[in-house]
Amino acid sequence: MDRSENTDKPRIEPYDEPTGGWGSVKSLVSKASEEGLLASTVWATMQHQNKPDGYQCVSCSWAKPADPKPFEYCENGAKATMWEITPKRCDREFFARHRVSELLEWTDHDLEKQGRLTTPMKYDRSLDQYVPVKWEDAFRDIAAELNGLDPNSVVFYVSGRASLEASHMWQLFARIYGSNNLPDSSNMCHESTSVGLPESIGSPVGTVTLEDFDACDMMFFFGHNTGTNAPRLLHWVQKARKRGAPVITFNPLQERGLMRFKSPQNPLEMLSPDDGTKMSSDYYQVRVGGDVAAMTGIAKAVFALDDAAKATGGSRVLDTAFIEEHCHGFAEFETFVRAAEWDQIARCSGIPRDELEHVARTYARADKVIANYGMGLTQHRHGIENVQMLVNLLLMRGMMGREGAGISPIRGHSNVQGQRTVGITEKLKLIPVEKFEAFYDFTVPKEDGLDTVKACEGLIDGSVKGFVCLGGNLARAVPETGKVEAAWKNMRLNVQISTKLNRTHLLASEKSYILPCLGRLERDSQHGVEQIVSVEDSTACIHASFGKTEPASRELLSEPKIVAELAKATVPGRSSVPWDAWAADYGRVRDAIERAYPDDFRDFNRRMATPGGFHRDIGASKREWRTETGKANFLTPESFDVDPDIDTTAQDVLKLITVRSNDQFNTTVYGYDDRLRGVKGTRMVILMNAEDMRRLGLTDRDRVDLETHAEDGVTRRVENYLVHEWQLPKGNCAGYYPELNALIPLWHHSRRAHVPAAKSVPVRILRRSAA
Structure with missing residues (x-):
């Protein structure tokens, strides 16, 4: 077996085809063949993907429509499904053949390609191998280890795939144990959104739904590779372009998805000889870190257009009524923008003045504008300022809380946004502490926990002794790979609840366990009753997800069942949480979520199967500003330099x-x-x-x-x-x-x-x- 990529003869060739199209179809056929999947199995399974009565994709978190197409999935979503329903098995015989030190030499791709995990495993240091362990023994031993550690030294990490039900149970387990160390994958991508948007508009998430995408007459894209990271969004972008809406993109790289797209959902389009739809009417390659400068230039040009309109008695470009009634901080923002020099704007952004003025004119003509963004804005030293400056641009023209307009942070993993909604957070202010304590008769720890960066710092300095991970491949996802991997092996406890083998499993601590779980696509039967889970998409809509395939192994347990058994073994008698009842009926977990978060989850069990999902209570989408000022806030950046710590004066x-x-x-x-x-x-x-x-x-x-x-x-x-x-x-x-x-x-x-x-x-x- 090839255990390393072919770096001897790599090929780099021009690719001029549109995103989607036959290239996407061919890639999926190839992947199905590599996985040993029959075409009939693949297509039959994916007919249920992102459907109201089917399973929700385990890949990205993009919205699921109420009226789905027959093929309601993208290339990456289909690959994620194939990766999960593979007939390949990473079973006890596999672990018996390989030492951990050997597997550490394998690539990430080849580790996961071994297939689905089937058996609970425990690391045997004397053999340098993982060996089978009975479920009850694993739960007992892990509980003993946890109870021998200071709860503040243990981190309970969650990947973005865990359901709302498992996530709510997980955070209660951690807090009853005594730890608020509940980082998740949002810490590594959109935490700048979760901090920045509440300060600006009082909501930690976006304000738009799919209906707004159908109504908008212009879109911005900042720092997002839509064709790779949320390909189904391309269908709504394509529809907007076909009705004449400008789409203006700012990204240092030219990405195919926002250049050309040919929809695999449209047979006539697929058979057409043309190059597909031109997706961006204007595409600007902004310099890395130059987004605030670019947005300042657009705002400066908008002010100039408004000045000209006032001087001639024309219609105002600024929405002055909205600003006066709904906004705070506008005067300071206006002073900053008007004082900005065009030479500095062009130098920092890499975009000439006349082009930014063109963008402003296009923006000024539009009535319903959506601003989409991704990690190209959030993953910077001043990522919060990036996000808030984009909000400022929308507030200038009242593009918030209006049909067809608003802010649209495009989240990554399939339920990463929903996990925060039901309590996965290290920040006490974001959870209903008093309710948890009253409902379940325990005391929530009263200090904030560790986020992902702080957890890694604790790992390196030795203060973190254990990681218990509900999914993910955390050691590969975080920065400072060398230090993190070395320190991971020095911990006392490493517990990984997973569907597939990855590198983090192999960084064996003194005590290491692999607990294999059901995937979202699989039928989950508890006491003979089929269970349903739920997720939240990036437009804050909640969806039911129904497992459709047979479990990869009879030994697998569901995530809620594993959480319940860990909690029962670790914290017996320390709360009134009905772990057994919840593990037997996930509807009872949803009742508990509704009780804790009644505004967002009213009639949760009744509404969860609503086609297209039901929408959370997002105040900013109704022009209700849940901020300290009671208004939407213009928040002025300190400078154009969003990476002040980087000295790039040296030529290399x-x-x-x-x-x-x-x-x-x-x-x-x-x-x-x-x-x-x-x-x-x-x-x-x-x-x-x-x-x-x-x-x-x-x-x-x-x-x-x-x-x-x-x-x-x-x-x-x-x-x-x-x-x-x-x-x-x-x-x-x-x-x-x-x-x-x-x-x-x-x-x-x-x-x-x-x-x-x-x-x-x-x-x-x-x-x-x-x-």
């Missing part, structure tokens, strides 16, 4: 952007091809601007090493990467996540949200010798 220092390929989702790598960028057979590629390459004496396909440019005494280095010329702003380069997490210092994060600043990492490019 560039700002690295970490990106994903179209053949992966988060840390799961389905293959070594990135079709949309024309990269085949490798992920060890650095995309560079042509002028930067010439300046550094590099030519296309040279081999280089990369080192982090940081004066903290730590060497962070990756080796033997292939340089490829790419259309990027000068001073910027790009390469793949999670491999390049090794270059990100743990301290390099959003100042208040602690999101790793993975979209602007200072690196040096070092040419390798010919030898």
